[in-house]
Amino acid sequence: MDTGDTAFILVSSAMVLLMTPGLALFYGGMVRKKNVLGTFMHSWIAIGLISLQWILIGFTLAFGTDQHGLIGGLDWLGLNGVGMDPNADYAATIPAIVFMAFQMMFAVITPALISGSIAERMRFPAFILFMLLWATFVYDPVAHWVWGIGGFLRNMGALDFAGGNVVHISSGYSALVAALVLGKRKGLGKESMAPHHLPMTVLGAGLLWFGWFGFNAGSALGANGLAGMVFVNTNTAAAAAAIAWAFVERIHRGKTTMLGVASGAISGLVAITPACGFVTPLSSIFIGLVGGLVCYIAISVMKAKFGYDDALDAFGCHGIGGTWGALATGIFATKTINSAGADGLLYGNVSQLGIQATSVLVTVVFAVVATIVILKVIGLFTKLRVSEEQEANGLDLSLHGETAYSEFI
Amino acid sequence: MDTGDTAFILVSSAMVLLMTPGLALFYGGMVRKKNVLGTFMHSWIAIGLISLQWILIGFTLAFGTDQHGLIGGLDWLGLNGVGMDPNADYAATIPAIVFMAFQMMFAVITPALISGSIAERMRFPAFILFMLLWATFVYDPVAHWVWGIGGFLRNMGALDFAGGNVVHISSGYSALVAALVLGKRKGLGKESMAPHHLPMTVLGAGLLWFGWFGFNAGSALGANGLAGMVFVNTNTAAAAAAIAWAFVERIHRGKTTMLGVASGAISGLVAITPACGFVTPLSSIFIGLVGGLVCYIAISVMKAKFGYDDALDAFGCHGIGGTWGALATGIFATKTINSAGADGLLYGNVSQLGIQATSVLVTVVFAVVATIVILKVIGLFTKLRVSEEQEANGLDLSLHGETAYSEFI
């Protein structure tokens, strides 16, 4: 055990935890005044529920003894046997319980990310059920495939340093499906649905950027040179994507917006997530620039064209950005940065891009199918969508009986 | 000296410092618009004053050479002799100055917690005096009793890992006394006193949760397996209590609120504070669930019944939650988690629960009596409560001459 590594992962875990309240702000600022608390709830209830789900069952499903490459066994049910000693399989220098805690924060934020697409219209009981089922039947298996010892995508050689497949692709495409199943918000395109509080969104973006250092650099599972490189790659891609978004907005619309810069930063953070431990800082610039660009196109052009209502762009940001990131890893990865990784296309290894593409495809297909099934099953028991009246009155009042701001006191 | 441990406690100290501005937001969102800055002030002036009080006199009163088990001597007055070398009595692997800094942040937030009960009506000079006297005559001695070498509650075997007695019980019951002495807010029960800005409160709760990892896990005073266990227990109890509150609200009132989830999380964090270094994660679930439940009952039922005006539930949350936590420690503690601790009731050691109960009782009686005396003494020199007109106009304008928001620009 190494105290420096342990200190770093403990703090990183706290930083990743903070991302979920940060996400609540990021999303909450973009909805209408009447839906702020309902939107916050999606993130906060994820913290509550998935924290418990993870220690009871999720961790062992993801990281327990491999079963045919598909899922972890139940050996660590209820954290049984997960103690203060390191588990060398995953992280030889930090206590197993710390590794578990760090991974928990990833499991918490991922379903919360999905909530962006179904904002302003999903019923709360349905959302709770969805989150629990999705965490158990989508997140946990995918985490096992990619990161678990014996997981089939890991064995295949797929590279995903901090969660491109596990976190962003899985949540992003599931978000698209959920948006399609739920349908559009009432009045979309007719009424103004402009963000009600952009400073809140920008504050959320700031907390997300901060926490992302824990997310990505912490995934080195130690305080070492690799963590340092990951840190720099993360910051660089975020910066590059923010600039790219600002620039393309300026060209396309004539003005650079604060929301655009914040959105760009998040896109860059998403894009670099799978790659951050395998690429150079200069590659990160490129990954970030393209990340900002493709997310901009997805959100500003593609969404309008296809007409789905991905309310807060969970798919546009995490689905698209994550896909680009996973492929980019197959292009820019180099063993000079991480000898435990692989070389990518640019470094002469064409096959890595194929592996990455396969892993994306597998994750997308699985996430899409599983999300459809889960939503259909939930739909058998309870309505997914609020009534027209509830939607008109806003989730805050109709679902939670409270209002975010009291203007008249 | 160990750099990993030192890194962890330095960062933990910063995280605990952040809790006080977080508390300002948590409390500030719950008051009426006209009292936001006055409420913020309570927390911020605590940072300013107690940071100085602590290095000048507080630290040595709490951790200086023991005097009859009751108080520390004046050997470290003005940090004299508190340097860069470790003090093995308290933390053998980190510089003494770092231990001092970490403890300082606890001393800062504790009086700020009290301010929740007297919100919207206490005069500022009286609050300043109260805080200085309370820190010196209540916090410092209690910290010595529980944590100081030679402190009589410590010697008695009372377990308080991160401040159940020292922080939450002492502040919670003092808050109740202060609320009773000051009397109710004008118009309570007649005018709406609904929170003016719940997103602010939820943001505050997020920062508190984040900081609490420093608070609790940092209390392990090193980056080790115990710190990891504490980290997990902290998160687990917070999650469980958030869910418990949401659930009971749903049963009792028909709807789950965002404020409820945030309040529940804080209750769970309070409840686990004394226990976090002695119990298992599964016990933490239980401690959290009950913590959420008892605080809900205290705040939603008991307060209305008895009619005291604990405006922002400093007592309901910290007094009640802290009491439950201290007793729960006596029930669920186990030496398998912390060999320096003790076994609790569940592990066959009935007496530990008695010790815990005694330590609670001693703390409560002392805090109550001392708070009454302090407030009476202050009352001899200056008025405690604002005038009716000041209260009607709001503290921001009448005490501080500023307004939080300027709507018309």
Place this chain on the structure above:
Amino acid sequence: MDTGDTAFILVSSAMVLLMTPGLALFYGGMVRKKNVLGTFMHSWIAIGLISLQWILIGFTLAFGTDQHGLIGGLDWLGLNGVGMDPNADYAATIPAIVFMAFQMMFAVITPALISGSIAERMRFPAFILFMLLWATFVYDPVAHWVWGIGGFLRNMGALDFAGGNVVHISSGYSALVAALVLGKRKGLGKESMAPHHLPMTVLGAGLLWFGWFGFNAGSALGANGLAGMVFVNTNTAAAAAAIAWAFVERIHRGKTTMLGVASGAISGLVAITPACGFVTPLSSIFIGLVGGLVCYIAISVMKAKFGYDDALDAFGCHGIGGTWGALATGIFATKTINSAGADGLLYGNVSQLGIQATSVLVTVVFAVVATIVILKVIGLFTKLRVSEEQEANGLDLSLHGETAYSEFI
């Protein structure tokens, strides 16, 4: 390499990054509603642009092989050769890439600080150009002079632990120049320009205080006793300055304001920045008290007297506070705290104060002249200031085409 030191600097870097979004909030709360996002933009675009500038060229200009004491060579262009191994010249126990990342965050926030003085009236393209040129031609050289091996101020013996000259003096005086060149805001002194959202400013101050621990203590470049001492000095000076400001406000105006306490805290943090690694906690109290006082006088008295429009007091806070801090270092520094430092006036070494004064003078003259030149050059290509109509409509709408809050939804 030491994992504890590395963990500490990685986390410190993340904390310093968070300061820039914190600064956005701090500044954004003080402007009028119509300029919030434009003000945020100044900080956010700094993160984007300077993050890239730094890895491409800035780092090597500041820390590359010395050229005549004036600037670093281009050996590390594009991070070429900056890897996972330590560079013992600067930090023997942490990877070079981590040292680079930590320094990057300083380079990012410094130009953002300047934006306070030109708030509510500068054109965005001009601001972008200004920032890039200023970072390259002012920040990078000054950083080299003071911190680079071979830098002439460093060789002269000037002490600047965490950026009194490099960060605060350079940005503060440049901010004054920029305010003078741009001229006053329309309506100043006639219309109310009261802060539109003080809780936002106070939240920003909280995040800044938190991040400043990384900024100052991280500058010890290791998790050790010195870092601990720096941590305590930082907190102490901030607390003392907050109290000083509150006190003098009370004397001068009759009331203590929340904005005053927050402003005081920032002044204290500025003042202690150069001194924090060389002085005792008791000296820090004095440095903080005077820091709060001189900034109060600069902002509340001097600014009105001279009539320049330093809108958010970038000069009053960073220029004045930084100057005091640099001089105070020459008075209070003692080798008992840091043997790598020097003794100051109080410890019998009169010359140190002279050295400090010289280094201040050099920095001020250079920053002033360079800023004038840069602004004049930019003025040849594009207008610096928005049109009257844009100013009346607010930067958010006229420059960025968005509004911070949508009140009517």
Place this chain on the structure above:
Amino acid sequence: MKKIEAIIRPGKLDNVKDALGSNGVNGLTVTQVIGCGKQKGNTQVYRGVEYTIHLIPKVKIEVVVIDSDVDKVIEVITQVARTGEIGDGKIFVSSVDNVYTIRTGASGEQAL
């Protein structure tokens, strides 16, 4: 000239504005208000304390028009803002003595 004040549901604002516009009425002024009447308020519970909010968010539209346009405006608003549920709101009509356009100084009907 008459002033028509309509208190309507906030969600109907855009529709009413558009409908008026396509009927040639382009000038109007909107205020955020809260109101009560037959519509019962809602109960909000904060930490177990119930607050009944009697005053419900509404939007007030003010349109000043020449007398001959009054009926048209009322018809448009009544049609577009109606849901049939309690709380749709009221329209008040009152007389305006004179109107001025600040920009031109024009007064009377040509000022509209």
Place this chain on the structure above:
Amino acid sequence: MKKIEAIIRPGKLDNVKDALGSNGVNGLTVTQVIGCGKQKGNTQVYRGVEYTIHLIPKVKIEVVVIDSDVDKVIEVITQVARTGEIGDGKIFVSSVDNVYTIRTGASGEQAL
């Protein structure tokens, strides 16, 4: 029918609403306003710069009633909103030509 507009202290809103309610007047509309008059404003100091805020937060209550209710409403408001200090506010009474209920289409006195 008459429209009664009362500008009162924000803190009196709940009381006035309740008092009107117990006098059978249930329909009203409330707007957040700022105003000045005899009441002098307050001075706020931000970082040493003084801003005198002349316009003080008030609340405007609008009630439209049949003519015979006017005196009662004015009496209720005058009593409940009074503190005796400068700044209690004003009541303005004016004529309303017609009233419509959007939900039912009813007009005139039965629309109230």
Place this chain on the structure above:
Amino acid sequence: MKKIEAIIRPGKLDNVKDALGSNGVNGLTVTQVIGCGKQKGNTQVYRGVEYTIHLIPKVKIEVVVIDSDVDKVIEVITQVARTGEIGDGKIFVSSVDNVYTIRTGASGEQAL
């Protein structure tokens, strides 16, 4: 007595208030409003989605004065609030039947 309602640009509020004050008119009430008319709105783009904001922030000033003061008030407002650009706003004048001062109970012209 007459009520003068002026819808003006928000940036002109301070000037108008001061100008009225120096003409002896001290009592007024201000409301935040949004409005449309000849002035075209602005387009805001959020993540690539365009929202045309037709309703532009304005400020409504209400002043109730005795009949003989009406012309003076209108002249002052017209002069001070004018920029000459579209969007300067409108002034509406209507009759007020009675005024009450809550504090004193006074009514009629002496209540002003």
